[in-house]
Amino acid sequence: MAAAGAPDEDEAIEQGRRLFEAPWGFLKGVVDLAHLPAADRPEVAFAGRSNVGKSSLINALVRQSDLARTSNTPGRTQEINYFLCRTATPSFYLVDMPGYGFAKAPKPKVEAWTALVKDYLRGRATLARVYVLIDSRHGIKEVDRTILAMLDEAAVSYQAVLTKADKISVTALAQCRSATAKALEQHPAAFPEVLVTSSETGAGIDTLRAAIWRLVAERRAT
Ligand code: GTP
Numbered sequence: 001m002a003a004a005g006a007p008d009e010d011e012a013i014e015q016g017r018r019l020f021e022a023p024w025g026f027l028k029g030v031v032d033l034a035h036l037p038a039a040d041r042p043e044v045a046f047a048g049r050s051n052v053g054k055s056s057l058i059n060a061l062v063r064q065s066d067l068a069r070t071s072n073t074p075g076r077t078q079e080i081n082y083f084l085c086r087t088a089t090p091s092f093y094l095v096d097m098p099g100y101g102f103a104k105a106p107k108p109k110v111e112a113w114t115a116l117v118k119d120y121l122r123g124r125a126t127l128a129r130v131y132v133l134i135d136s137r138h139g140i141k142e143v144d145r146t147i148l149a150m151l152d153e154a155a156v157s158y159q160a161v162l163t164k165a166d167k168i169s170v171t172a173l174a175q176c177r178s179a180t181a182k183a184l185e186q187h188p189a190a191f192p193e194v195l196v197t198s199s200e201t202g203a204g205i206d207t208l209r210a211a212i213w214r215l216v217a218e219r220r221a222t
């Protein structure tokens with residue numbers, strides 16, 4: 001991939017900015033796979049442990065503070081939520097998911113949505129990429145490994161995104177990034193580059209928009 005500041009990367013950043021320029025809206029929340037929207041365009045999904053910052057990252061991408069609902073309490077997002085921008089070209093869905101792992105919600109409920117997330121991740125043909133969010137303070141946890149192994153098994157393309165980069169030192173962040181990249185070398189479906197973001201400061205958001213643009217533009221070309 002071109003280095004930051006190289007013409008290709010500058011172009012992708014500009015295209016990514018445009019892709020998220022117009023307002024995004026909530027399309028629907030899904031609690032069972034039978035009610036997923038028609039698989040008529042690519043989709044980009046955000047997965048990760050409860051409270052890792054999935055909904056906040058979507059809000060940062062679209063520059064709308066309240067598109068996806070966020071909370072201090074793990075377990076805020078309890079449905080697979082679809083977002084759409086009717087004028088974005090190429091057209092694609094953003095998909096926010098319930099978190100896996102610890103959540104402050106009744107156990108049967110958590111088990112039901114974890115099963116839903118797994119079934120969705122394994123079976124959605126139009127899923128262009130899963131961004132697997134990892135809290136930069138904690139790195140990859142056991143529950144993440146289970147999901148990564150499942151994505152490898154299902155051959156679903158995924159990329160790790162470190163979140164909450166504003167909460168740790170530059171040194172600790174660099175260590176987490178290289179440890180995560182090293183761990184991912186063992187995972188065949190993982191994209192090798194690890195993205196680093198902060199929804200609070202906006203760090204890394206333009207790079208993520210550019211990556212999403214590349215992805216959906218490629219899908220359209222095939
Ligand atoms: P669930 O839907 O419960 O799985 O959580 P989620 O992964 O969607 O997390 P959410 O976006 O709701 O964020 C959880 C908490 O982390 C909220 O209090 C956010 O304000 C905070 N948060 C998210 N991203 C960042 C970030 O980049 N920096 C900081 N400092 N806080 C963040």
Ligand code: MG
Binds near residue numbers: 099
């Ligand atoms: Mg959420």
